[in-house]
Amino acid sequence: MKGKTVVQGVSLRSHSRSGTALFFHLLWKYRYLTMMMLPALIVLLLNNYLPMFGVFIAFKNINYVDGIWKSPWVGFDNFTFLFSSGSLWRIARNTVLYSLVFMVFNLGLSVAIAVAINELRGRLLAKGYQTFLIMPYFLSMVVISYLTYAFLNPDKGFLNTTVLELLGKDHVFWYSEPAYWPYILTLVNAWKGVGIGAVIYIAAIAGIDPEYYEAAVIDGASKWRQIFHITLPSIQPIIIIMTILSMGHVFNSDFGLFFQVPMDSGALYPVTDTVDTYVYRVLMQMNDIGMSSAAALVQSILGFIMVILTNSAVRKINKDQALF
Amino acid sequence: MSSRRENKITPLTNAVLNAGFILLSLACVLPVILVIIVSITHNDSLLDRGYSFIPEKFSWIAYESLFKDYSTILGAYAVSIGVTIAGTILSVIFMALYAYPISRQDYPFRGIFTFILFFTMLFSGGIVSKYIVFTQTIGLLDSYAALILPLLIVPFNVIIMRTFFQSTIHPALIESARIDGGGELLIFIRIVLPLSLPVMATMALLSTIVFWNDWFNALMFIRTEDKYPLQYLMMRVLNDVQFMRANVQLAAQNPQMMSDLPNESLQMAMAVVGMGPILLVYPFFQKYFVKGLTVGAVKG
Numbered sequence A: 001m002k003g004k005t006v007v008q009g010v011s012l013r014s015h016s017r018s019g020t021a022l023f024f025h026l027l028w029k030y031r032y033l034t035m036m037m038l039p040a041l042i043v044l045l046l047n048n049y050l051p052m053f054g055v056f057i058a059f060k061n062i063n064y065v066d067g068i069w070k071s072p073w074v075g076f077d078n079f080t081f082l083f084s085s086g087s088l089w090r091i092a093r094n095t096v097l098y099s100l101v102f103m104v105f106n107l108g109l110s111v112a113i114a115v116a117i118n119e120l121r122g123r124l125l126a127k128g129y130q131t132f133l134i135m136p137y138f139l140s141m142v143v144i145s146y147l148t149y150a151f152l153n154p155d156k157g158f159l160n161t162t163v164l165e166l167l168g169k170d171h172v173f174w175y176s177e178p179a180y181w182p183y184i185l186t187l188v189n190a191w192k193g194v195g196i197g198a199v200i201y202i203a204a205i206a207g208i209d210p211e212y213y214e215a216a217v218i219d220g221a222s223k224w225r226q227i228f229h230i231t232l233p234s235i236q237p238i239i240i241i242m243t244i245l246s247m248g249h250v251f252n253s254d255f256g257l258f259f260q261v262p263m264d265s266g267a268l269y270p271v272t273d274t275v276d277t278y279v280y281r282v283l284m285q286m287n288d289i290g291m292s293s294a295a296a297l298v299q300s301i302l303g304f305i306m307v308i309l310t311n312s313a314v315r316k317i318n319k320d321q322a323l324f
Numbered sequence B: 001m002s003s004r005r006e007n008k009i010t011p012l013t014n015a016v017l018n019a020g021f022i023l024l025s026l027a028c029v030l031p032v033i034l035v036i037i038v039s040i041t042h043n044d045s046l047l048d049r050g051y052s053f054i055p056e057k058f059s060w061i062a063y064e065s066l067f068k069d070y071s072t073i074l075g076a077y078a079v080s081i082g083v084t085i086a087g088t089i090l091s092v093i094f095m096a097l098y099a100y101p102i103s104r105q106d107y108p109f110r111g112i113f114t115f116i117l118f119f120t121m122l123f124s125g126g127i128v129s130k131y132i133v134f135t136q137t138i139g140l141l142d143s144y145a146a147l148i149l150p151l152l153i154v155p156f157n158v159i160i161m162r163t164f165f166q167s168t169i170h171p172a173l174i175e176s177a178r179i180d181g182g183g184e185l186l187i188f189i190r191i192v193l194p195l196s197l198p199v200m201a202t203m204a205l206l207s208t209i210v211f212w213n214d215w216f217n218a219l220m221f222i223r224t225e226d227k228y229p230l231q232y233l234m235m236r237v238l239n240d241v242q243f244m245r246a247n248v249q250l251a252a253q254n255p256q257m258m259s260d261l262p263n264e265s266l267q268m269a270m271a272v273v274g275m276g277p278i279l280l281v282y283p284f285f286q287k288y289f290v291k292g293l294t295v296g297a298v299k300g
Helices: A002-013 A019-029 A031-036 A038-059 A077-084 A087-119 A123-138 A141-152 A158-166 A178-206 A210-218 A223-247 A255-260 A266-272 A275-285 A289-317 B002-006 B011-039 B043-049 B061-068 B070-103 B110-122 B126-137 B145-151 B155-168 B171-179 B184-195 B197-213 B216-221 B230-250 B255-260 B264-298
Strands: none
Touching: A019 A031, A031 A038, A031 B070, A031 B184, A038 A077, A038 A289, A038 B070, A038 B110, A038 B126, A038 B145, A077 A087, A077 A289, A087 A123, A087 A178, A087 A223, A087 A266, A087 A275, A087 B011, A123 A178, A123 B011, A123 B264, A141 A158, A141 A178, A141 A255, A141 B011, A141 B230, A141 B264, A178 A223, A178 A255, A178 A266, A178 B011, A210 A223, A223 A289, A255 A275, A275 A289, A275 B126, A289 B110, A289 B126, B011 B264, B043 B264, B061 B070, B061 B264, B070 B110, B070 B145, B070 B155, B070 B184, B070 B197, B070 B230, B110 B155, B126 B145, B126 B216, B145 B197, B145 B216, B155 B197, B171 B184, B184 B197, B197 B264, B216 B230, B230 B264
């Protein structure tokens, strides 16, 4: 809005110029500012815009002899293959269900930790716990896959050789038993994300006006009542925003979590295969550009729709928090 | 002050909460400690009792053999350090140079350039299209640029920077500098940057973590072994061993093949070497991350 006013201000000063002349005048006047943006613009072009235009390969039968331009168009054939491959339902179900479970589980834990850490008497201790809790966030998924492997290794892992031994149970071949992996993945994801998630809510709680609590104490409200009637309602807007924002990524999955932590074990695909791991495998291991690009395009379009929907939902609740 | 004190939880509740947080903190660090202990466990103890928090015999042999064949691991370290330094510097400079013009209220093209940035957050071509573009169109297969380029611009962080410039740098300051005859680039370097050091530091640290921890782009684009960054080398080591072990199990448990596999404390020593630098520095920089995260969460 303000930018527009200034433009009009300029045009008033030079109202004899035509629109095009004004445009070139402004272009020249601000040429240095525009030039500053060139490096990032080139990066965006190579990194984001060329791949956007590249989605047309989903409608082609790419072969390396003809290259991407001369390969024949095949219409929706790749999509037909994808839909009839039988994998679509499995990868869509896994992707969406894991996203939803992670969202609810991490949110609940993060908020509980934030509320509890805020009630601790020793501030120094609280800072100390926070340092430990966010540590996993700084580790790569490769490192985390090593950590999980230390627990789940079939012949030497800590769970088999110590925990199950103590309980007198048989060893489990973790990397070939799909039944456990929904829990393992949820746990690993929470381990990495809950601490850093709590930080956001800790900051939000720190911003609550202390007068509310003082008034509540005078009225004789218990701690529980304060939490449920002051703390949680005060951070409700940010909880809603964070939730809606993660709804925008419901068709995306953390490739590292689903590929590297189960170590790409084929026996686990029924419960670990998501859109991202499927696209990777079909592209890099089966070399099927057609089907993988079709799956990737479906994901992009669904993702686009979700972002638009979630943003309009955010807009309805709180205009300031909307991204656009 | 007294009313605040009355509002504190009871000592008993406090003790229970503290106990809970001690358990949670342990849950966060114990996996890391287990890996460190396994990396210095003697092979006899490993064969005898598996991975354990309290092994009977210790040994530094894993680290010795890791650094005896140092060319691979030092090479991977060098690639990771180089990519992280180059990537972080370029990333912060490019993002700041983009964020500054779109933060200027008088810049007439800020709307269109904000949209160009913003649209990349809405729609992505997807990984297949990107793979084809990178390998076929701009020829980045097996080049270090393929490790840097994809992570250079984080649109969300550019928007945080823009918001920071808008709220911190007063337009009158820029106006007066211009009257004094300063060019745009000079104003940016002499006036805007010194006032923006906190946000620059936050962005630099976020970038450092992202570049150091990245292995996905190496998985997609790097083919030659001496170009592997550390995280990707670690991934290959773990997966190759797991693949062999899985096949051994299927092939009726041949003990001879099992004993030929790389020592397990060696693998874990690699994990320690890979996560070491981050674990050593993050406690000192965590407040910047927290700042960056909370700024981003409050308003993008």
